[in-house]
Structure formats: structure tokens, C-alpha cells
Ligand SMILES: O=C(O)CCC(=O)C(=O)O
């Protein structure tokens with residue numbers, strides 16, 4: 001299957017404010033590769049359990065923007081903090097055990113541009129997508145079935161956050 005994702009540059013009206021807000025958050029340092037924080041309906045990720053925590057208004061507003069593009073709401077936000085280009089995310093496919101069938105996963109990027117690499121499960125194809133400050137990327141369930149994605153190491157790159165939004169099935 002061809003890669004079908006939708007990239008919306010400049011999706012956020014005030015990305016600098018969201019970036020500033022994210023800098024004030026407390027981050028979970030339990031993962032070596034990067035730091036995380038979870039809001040809304042918990043979504044178990046990399047075998048880590050998150051307790052339910054309400055989405056702060058700053059993130060609920062971003063979820064609202066993502067909803068307009070996705071055509072459905074989002075009730076979970078998993079935030080990732082990549083302090084430097086040495087912080088990474090390995091190849092994986094997002095699980096649909098929790099999310100509603102047919103719903104999209106949205107990635108909102110703040111701060112330094114990092115490249116999201118898609119790799120076909122046949123390992124024959126590779127597509128690189130640089131994700132800019134204030135951008136939104138939508139991925140479908142179908143995408144997850146045929147492609148994995150990763151945020152590889154990048155030299156000389158500063159702080160970057162990603163917000164991944166999901167809609168839970170129940
Ligand atoms: O940080 C990113 O852009 C990727 C995030 C991601 O793939 C995830 O949280 O599942």
C-alpha cells in the first residue's frame with residue numbers, strides 16, 4: 001500500500017505559546033530515549049501505564065485544531081520531549097488496541113524540526129517527512145498496518161516536542 005498521510009504545515013495559530021506551555025510541564029523520565037507525559041483517557045504505551053489525567057486547556061485547544069482536520073475528536077494526548085537530536089523514537093507501529101477503529105492518530109510538532117521516517121513493512125520503501133514547528137500530521141489505521149515510523153537521531157538539533165492525539169474506542 002502507498003503511504004497515505006496528511007501533512008498540514010502551520011496548523012497551529014500560536015505554536016510558540018504551546019511550545020512555552022510544554023516547557024513548564026513535568027516530564028516522566030522513565031524512558032531512556034526521550035521523556036513523555038500523558039493526558040486524557042490513558043493509552044498504554046510501550047508497556048507503560050499512565051493514570052488518567054485531565055487534558056489542560058492549552059492541550060485541549062490543540063486537540064480541537066487537530067479534530068477539525070481529522071473530522072473526529074481526540075480524548076488522549078501523549079506528549080514526547082526530545083531534549084536534543086540524541087533523543088529518538090525507534091521504529092514502531094501505533095497500536096489500535098485502544099483507539100477507535102478507523103480513527104486517525106495526529107502528531108503535532110513544536111520546536112526543532114525532526115524527521116519522521118516511514119518504512120514499509122516489506123523494508124523496500126522509505127519515506128522521510130520533516131515535521132516543522134506548528135505542523136500537524138495525520139496518519140490512518142491503514143498506514144499503521146503497512147508502515148512503521150521512527151524519529152531517528154539528528155545531529156546538532158535542539159529541543160522538540162511532539163503531541164500525539166488519539167481517540168479511544170470506549
Ligand atoms: O515524535 C514524533 O513525531 C513521533 C511520535 C510517535 O510516533 C508516537 O508517539 O507514537
Ligand SMILES: [Fe+2]
Pocket residue numbers: 092093094149
Ligand atoms: Fe507512533
